[in-house]
Amino acid sequence: MTRVNLLLTLACALSLVTSRHEARRRFVELEREQAKARQLDVEYGQLELEQSTWAMPARIERVARDELHLQLPSASRVEVVALPEAAR
Numbered sequence: 001m002t003r004v005n006l007l008l009t010l011a012c013a014l015s016l017v018t019s020r021h022e023a024r025r026r027f028v029e030l031e032r033e034q035a036k037a038r039q040l041d042v043e044y045g046q047l048e049l050e051q052s053t054w055a056m057p058a059r060i061e062r063v064a065r066d067e068l069h070l071q072l073p074s075a076s077r078v079e080v081v082a083l084p085e086a087a088r
Helices: 002-054 057-066
Strands: none
Touching: none
């Protein structure tokens, strides 16, 4: 009976050590993934800021004027076209 108790105690101890090691390993993995998620959140915020900067109307107008050599048409050259009734 003592030998059986000793084997069961040893098996339980080994199981406990194994499960605690696995829990620690998974906790470290969780922390690593959470750090990646935080870094991706920061990067996403930076990309949103960059996108809003690139899409600023003043910047678009400056690029159109300086780099593409576009000009605003005069009022006499602007024509307003009404939508057909079906499209409204």
